[in-house]
Amino acid sequence: MSLNTYLTFNGNCREAFEFYRSVFGGDFSVIQTFGDGPPDMGVPESEKDRIMHVSLPVGSSVLMGSDSCSAFGPPAEMGNNFSISVEVDSREHCDQLFAGLSEGGSVKMPMQEMFWGAYFGTWTDRYGVNWMINYNLPQD
Numbered sequence: 517m518s519l520n521t522y523l524t525f526n527g528n529c530r531e532a533f534e535f536y537r538s539v540f541g542g543d544f545s546v547i548q549t550f551g552d553g554p555p556d557m558g559v560p561e562s563e564k565d566r567i568m569h570v571s572l573p574v575g576s577s578v579l580m581g582s583d584s585c586s587a588f589g590p591p592a593e594m595g596n597n598f599s600i601s602v603e604v605d606s607r608e609h610c611d612q613l614f615a616g617l618s619e620g621g622s623v624k625m626p627m628q629e630m631f632w633g634a635y636f637g638t639w640t641d642r643y644g645v646n647w648m649i650n651y652n653l654p655q656d
Contacts, residue, residue, distance in 0.1 A: 517609070522599040522648060523581040524592040529567035533581060537572055545578070546571040550585055554631050558587045569632075589624075599638070599646035607635050610651045617641050629653065 525532055530547075537544065550557065551564030566583035580601055584592045604610055614627050620642035627637035627649075635651040 517605070518577075518603045520578045520580055520601045520603070522601040523579070524597045524599070525567075525581065525583050526591045527566055527583050529570060529581050529583040533567070533570050533572060533579075536579060540572065540574045540579075542573055544570055544572055550583075559585055560587065563587070596646065599648050602647065602649045604649065604651050607651055607653075610635055610637070610649050614639070614649055617647055 523529075523532070533544070533547075547570045548568045549564060550559040550566050550568045553559065553568055563583075563585050566585060568582055568585075570581050572579045584590070602613060604613065610627055614637050618639040618641065622640045624638040624640065625636070627635060630636045633653050633655065635653060636649065638646070638648045640646050
């Protein structure tokens, strides 16, 4: 299991991550725009160039981020623009952590299989901390 930081921006994610890469060095392991996602995601044309997901390995951790998208909720605000991302090794572990950590909180996206090949969910816990959990499904 690993814990990583996930940052959310209002349209300047690419700029911020280019800055972070210039400081930490290395290369992005993933960088995708909302336009790279399935057409049925409902993303407005004006937001398709925004970053849907970027990952920058930093030592033994990964700094991850995205831009907010009006199709999925309000813009990020300072103070709620980060999440703790949990990467686990099984679907069952996802369900266990999701159930425990979301108890008394607010589920944003229930656990479900996603188009990028993962079992994924997001929530805000009872203390106002944003979480996301991801299990990469085995490839056939």
